Amino acid sequence: MDYDLNLHDFSSFFSLKGKIAVITGGSRGLGLSAASAILQAGASKVYINSRKAGVCDAAVEALNKLPGLAPGAKAISAPADVTNADGLRQLVELVKKDSPEGIDILLANAGATWGAPFDEHPDAAIAKVLDLNVRAVFNTIREFGPALERRGTLEDPSRILVTGSVAGLGIGTVGKQATFGYSASKAAVIHLARNLAVDLGPRHITVNSIAPGFFPTKMSQGLLAMADGGIAGVAKRNPMRRLGKPEDFAGAVVYLCARAGGHVNGATLTIDGGAMWATGQLSSVNESKL
Template identity: 65%
Template sequence: MADETALKDFPSLFSLKGKVAVVTGGSRGLGLNAASAFLQAGCAQVFITSRKASACDSAVAQLNKLPNLQPGARAISVPADSSTLSGIESLVAQVSQHTDHVDILMANAGATWGAPFDTHPDAAFQKVMDLNVKGVFLCIQKFAPLLQKRATLEDPSRVIITASTAGLGTASLGQAATFGYSASKAAVIHLGRNLAVDLGPRHILVNSICPGFFPTKMANGLLEMTGGLEKHAARNPSRRLGRPEDIAGVVVYLASRAGAHVNGAAIEIDGGSLWNNGEFTLPPDSKL
């Protein structure tokens, strides 16, 4: 009988040593949190992309100052517009100048728009859908040859899509309604499931993460408009909002050997708020 206590090389279970990662929308917020995690977990190269070259350069400078990187490991700036086919093709070309393969693609770039139902702009809805859904599909499609290059049954490549709990329940409604954002995140979660089945035989695993509220540039305006950070933390079953380490832990898990048999999943990172049914409950010692 096999020894059920034996685990193959447990110390390296969460290691990303030598891996190559690309993070779209990686110059700030959750994308930068994830890029930092990939680099500190052992990646040899982490490519940071967003529309603004200066933002990519600034993020890369911060990342390359981290103290506990593998020898020779570095972040690389590759600015591009992930909402258009030409921008994605430019991104793939830039990455290909440095490497002939990619092990981890984090499709994180996204946009939102808040406006009431009756005046919700057509152009805004289209912009959100183009980046959050079509852009994700095209990015995965164009990176697929690089993702397949070194992928094997025992060591598959990974795609991580940044979705949202807004795609699993209702998002912001009323004056700051985010109809396009919520619809786009529901769509991209299901896109990820379809791609997981289609690309799994090519040794490319596709999973989605579904963050709740994290204090980021993208979310802070909505957080303030709907009661502020303290109110949102108080109504969360875990009594706090998300932190960078919460994103880091999940993406390293999905990208490492620890997540090698996870495919088509949508992992909520929200402290349980999705299941709180919108109820605003205060802790006993609250002064709000």
């Protein structure tokens, strides 16, 4: 037997004890569910970023009331527009001042979408979506690079997670609510994560992407409402007969950030109940309803 079957200290296998995390787009939806799980897995600090201070403050208040957090653990409000160079600088400075020791986890999750038919798809929409979903993701990772490098080690690398989408792996929505820029942006960040994985691995930082299918959030509600049969219709066509739940996303985040996920680098974890393979197309939008 070549392998030691004893997984040393199994209690720490999925633990994020003492970790410091930054989550962009952490004020609601998938980012907020990840924040909750990271804190409950033992993290000491989670910085909650989105553009609106009031919304970040409210999210932080709710997170800090969670039962069973580690002593002294806290969520911290860190509002900033990550597409804006000054905003991003302020965010990095806030985190640096509060946590000069660096950070362990960056979840580059803030994103936006836009639906419009091909002939009318505006330049402004393509620009806005690529700006937030790709350019800001790269800039955020670059600016937090030194803080991540400070805490990463050979045995316990720091972790960068990029929220992609199954729309970046297959074909997103086409037709009247076509999401050309969104699909292209998600394909781009998924491949960006692979490039960064190879570049940052030697600096003891892993980079992975998560590709969610449909999760009911503010972003997806419009598209889900227009899908054939609405939310229930989309759920019925999914091999698992349901949509994504907050814990599905949160579980993947904890795994990829914990000791258990320490050698996963450059991977894309799809969380869609297998929907991509079931239909060959990501959403069954009923054209007659658009």
